[in-house]
Ligand SMILES: Nc1ncnc2c1ncn2[C@@H]1O[C@H](COP(=O)(O)OP(=O)(O)OP(=O)(O)O)[C@@H](O)[C@H]1O
């Protein structure tokens with residue numbers, strides 16, 4: 223370094239040699255930095271790929287479900303012994319008996335109570351419901367005989383998907399040797415098939431893995447987020463506008479600002495406890511309801527929306543405000559006609575990101591009872607419900623292979639929603655991006 | 659001078675309290691610095707605005723000192739002076755744009771015709787409709803050219819119906835010398851115009867509400883010579899109908915467009931007079947230094 227300093231007066235030194243001497247060092251630093259960046263990005267990507275790979279490889283089989291073709295005789299003696307097509311009677315008939323009869327017809331050689339029970343165990347208990355639906359929709363069926371694809375039990379499904387080790391000892395498998403034999407026969411006869419799993423999207427939770435779906439959780443999430451959005455967006459925007467444009471800058475507004483920033487950092491479970499104490503215990507709102515979940519998530523999302531909203535408002539250049547005031551607009555007109563429309567894309571982006579966070583939130587909802595086992599798909603804001611992340615949490619606890627699959631499938635659905643929401647935020651930002 | 663200081667401080671405290679701001683008395687330091695006496699005749703025969711003893715403080719820092727000046731009807735008056743001398747500050751007093759700056763306090767008297775514009779009975783909305791403003795950087799709304807011009811008349815409810823509005827928009831653009839260039843693209847965004855066109859659009863926007871006074875803060879500083887020439891020409895035409903106050907850094911511009919010129923220096927109004935006289939025969943040493951380029 224000292225070599226290039228030839229003159230005691232800095233202004234007399236040759237800038238060219240000085241700069242040239244330092245160039246290799248600067249370039250090396252730049253290269254090093256680029257490498258650090260590259261390594262960091264690759265590491266991050268690797269983790270993402272690992273996570274997605276794991277979830278997708280585990281979850282995608284859940285989108286397919288095994289069905290068994292069973293010859294069903296719609297025996298009038300069982301369905302409608304009186305023969306008067308009374309809907310009440312059709313409703314309460316013993317359709318499971320029809321399924322059992324069908325199974326017996328496929329394997330007439332099977333005898334004995336235990337053996338028969340193992341045979342009936344190949345199909346899901348959902349089969350009876352399926353037959354009931356068909357008959358109720360079309361009473362003509364009574365007396366006819368039809369080949370019907372019935373939902374296989376979870377164990378058969380798992381076997382077909384190759385997730386049961388056949389070489390294991392019989393006692394260590396959930397499916398017995400004789401059952402495996404029948405499944406193989408059925409498969410050879412082409413009476414076993416994998417179909418797209420519509421149940422996953424059309425039904426609520428169930429103890430039987432093959433009948434469990436995420437519809438209930440999806441609707442729960444929908445109602446909860448609707449409440450969250452309807453509450454937090456208008457309140458958040460109004461607060462941001464007031465604080466940014468109208469509030470006098472004094473100690474009180476400073477205090478409010480600090481508190482809002484703090485709220486954004488409060489762990490979400492605290493909001494759950496608050497919701498439990500205030501909404502449920504004090505106001506007596508129903509437990510496990512999307513209404514309360516939405517209220518709690520609104521508390522959590524509000525600070526995010528307020529902070530994003532204020533940032534969007536400050537990013538509107540002062541020249542636009544001056545222009546509006548200059549022609550005689552009142553403050554409210556200035557805000558309403560110019561500032562707010564320009565800030566809106568930013569506010570929406572912030573809100574969507576806040577909503578995506580709310581969609582993925584589970585801890586505060588555990589506190590208010592949205593963690594119950596609920597079979598019925600919620601139909602209103604006060605029906606007991608759960609949400610997707612909590613459903614994932616519930617299923618992840620269950621040992622059955624079919625639930626492991628469904629856990630990953632539910633995660634995939636949740637991730638898909640997140641990606642859509644974040645993508646929407648990016649599109650909004652890009653589309654309405656303005657340069658002044 | 660001492661009574662004025664005490665008065666000023668009391669005024670400031672009252673004003674601040676009235677605004678609801680909680681400032682302890684001691685935190686606002688008002689110091690009334692020595693100020694220089696203005697050279698030249700501050701009054702005119704038919705004043706549009708009368709300013710007397712105007713002081714401006716930014717958080718206690720004095721930016722304008724006892725400025726007294728008349729602005730004549732239908733004249734173009736130019737404010738010149740070195741950077742930071744308070745030209746913009748004074749200009750923004752004239753339509754109370756300073757109200758938007760927190761902790762900016764204006765003390766003194768400014769009258770538009772007979773009305774004290776800082777009086778409580780005067781609403782800034784009304785004032786700013788009467789005293790329009792064109793800013794240093796062209797700042798059209800990110801809306802269509804038409805909307806830019808129509809905005810002012812619309813919020814004030816100046817016109818009835820679409821036909822009248824169309825008429826007004828075209829007339830304003832015509833007056834601002836922009837109509838020919840944008841006639842066929844009124845629905846395009848105002849921001850799609852060139853810098854000079856944007857500035858004329860801003861002038862059209864200002865005159866669309868038919869103000870009595872137009873304030874221009876360095877309207878040509880972001881423009882090339884040709885666009886500047888167009889705007890200067892325009893200012894000359896606008897004088898017929900409006901009173902124009904223009905801040906400029908270009909002495910040639912002041913000489914070309916204005917009838918009277920005021921020279922500011924560190925918050926003082928140093929000299930005011932006919933533009934010809936100021937540029938050919940300045941009476942104050944500071945003015946002379948500035949226009950001969952020895953200062954600033
Ligand atoms: N918002 C503000 N807050 C505090 N001080 C300010 C503010 N605006 C201006 N000042 C101060 O007031 C003085 C006058 O500023 P002003 O903008 O009026 O100068 P100017 O004559 O317009 O200068 P220029 O020619 O550079 O535009 C300056 O010393 C400036 O620092």
Ligand SMILES: [Mg+2]
Pocket residue numbers: 745746747875
């Ligand atoms: Mg200025």
